[in-house]
Amino acid sequence: MLNIEIFSVLTHVLLFGSLYFEVFLLVSFLERLIRTKEIEIATAVQLPSITIVVPCFNEEHTVARTVDSLLALIYPKENLRVVIVDDGSTDATYAAIRQYSNHPQVTLLQKENGGKHSALNLALKQTRTDLIGCLDADSEVSPHALARIAHGFRDPRVTSVTPGIHVKDPVTLLQHMQKAEYRMSVFIRSALAGLGSIFITPGPFSIFRTEVVRSLGGWRHGHSTEDLEMGLRMQDLGYLILNDPRASVYTIAPRTIRGLFRQRVRWTYGFLRNVLDYRHMIFNPKYGNLGLLILPISLFTIGGALYLAGRMFWSIAMAVADVLARFAVTGWLGFPSLDPFFINTSVLWITVYLVVAVTFGIVCIGSFISTGSRLPPRGTPLFLALYSFIVPFWLGAALVRAIMRTGVRWK
């Protein structure tokens, strides 16, 4: 009986923590809304020069659309350079990018395979513009994205600005669910920006001051998540990273469970290994909200999610065992009662309903601040209902690999 009570208390504490984190982000977001006005798109006089690096490895089918979207940016042509780096592709990627070899804004580079960070550093060596950024070769930008992001650099304290990332043309149910998830991430990133606590500078279209990146020594391998490593390194040194949710970038999301699983294991593994490298920041108020709350709660979320998932799967297993026992005895499965008396209204379940409701609200806010739409994506109900069954598997796999230090494959 004592064991059951301990588990019950632990479950309630974890749910309280989850709810507290969501409420904290919402309160921060609202406070910032009250304090600031919306940033306008910069005028031509103010726009800095910028180099966008497109590192490619076997992206023959998507790289042309990526480059075309960059060349279609509404930005002074003389202030925008595109550097495409073929990182030792074994397919027809270089043939696909050769069409741009005579374009005045485009530079092509080719090297042996060394990872995304090495491709970025090669381009960094040749960059003389004020700003430098990266766009993954499977992503595309909206025409106004760069002008919006560039405006963020008017404050000399700002060293990086991150965009709002969306799923490009979702087709499968899984991609639609990810679309809802990305809208939630748009809100979270915006809220973290208001707290000065962004610690991931996403690969698709995060822009940096070139001099800052150079002074940091460029990008590192970062356990296959160089964007996370760069973000933590900048936070470690007190650099300010902002976000503009309306600077929209569209990226291809995995179509299958297998693809999604591989991607998310890599992300989670990278998070765990990088946070271990920067563990001096955890619970350290010197690093502001990031050290005091954001990093610790992100870590606990992994353990907490695994525990809650374990409890959920156990409850489902017990319910299925009950149904099978009844079937074995009576020969029929029975129908669930429609009597409202039997609706579960325990504190645990009401709190779960509330966490789901708040998450739904967050997805809606993310949609609104990035696209202006008041409706969430159509995959939102599925995302809320099913994601909690999928996430624990990649969290568990990443945790095991992080503990065993086995590493992860990019592709």
Place this chain on the structure above:
Amino acid sequence: MSAEHLRSTAPSPRSIRWSTYVIAFVITAAIFGTAFYVSNYFSAKRVAEIRATQENISIDILSLETQFDLLAEHSCEDIAENSVLSRELRPLAARLSYIEGQASFNRDELIQLKRYYSLLQIKDLLLMKRVAEKCSLEPIVILYFYSNEGDCEDCERQGYALTALYEKYPQVRIYSFDYHLDLAALDTLISINKVARDLPALVIDDEVHYGYQAVEDIEKIIPGLESMRVETATTTAQED
């Protein structure tokens, strides 16, 4: 917007607004408190619903006993063997079983409800015996003794089997008792029927059967069940 305005509104990576932490905690605690309040409200409502049902059953039993006394010299046709009690008692059993499985319900309150329910069953059993004796009826009665204290592996299966039996033969009167319930009347019933602590136990025709009994096993123990099913079908056909 001037650069000076941006500098004053852009966040600092090192700053902490403690008020945000406190406000968020207060709001979260308020939400959690509301969840507790709502959960307790619905729990109390369920208990009140069960109590009300039990009160109604108690009044019905008293009414039937009084009716029986009033009609002592009259025809048995005026008294129905299958009173409304069977219809009311079974849904009550399902509700009690449900709240017994919910950790959020007060255990003392639950025990009280179970004790009252067991008393109502015993009252119904006694009244039914009086009616049967007076009117020369032969109702089929099963007393089922179970335990929820982990000492009865087959009790869950037995419960499903009895539910299936009742659905097949609605005329059968099945009375379920928690063997370990602290109730003097129940202890007396156990003593009278000489039920040992070997559960599940079924008492049929004054004979105790220990261990799991499937529907087919009970049909063999009670040969009269099949004829009851035929009678029910015939009655149904006549009503049509």
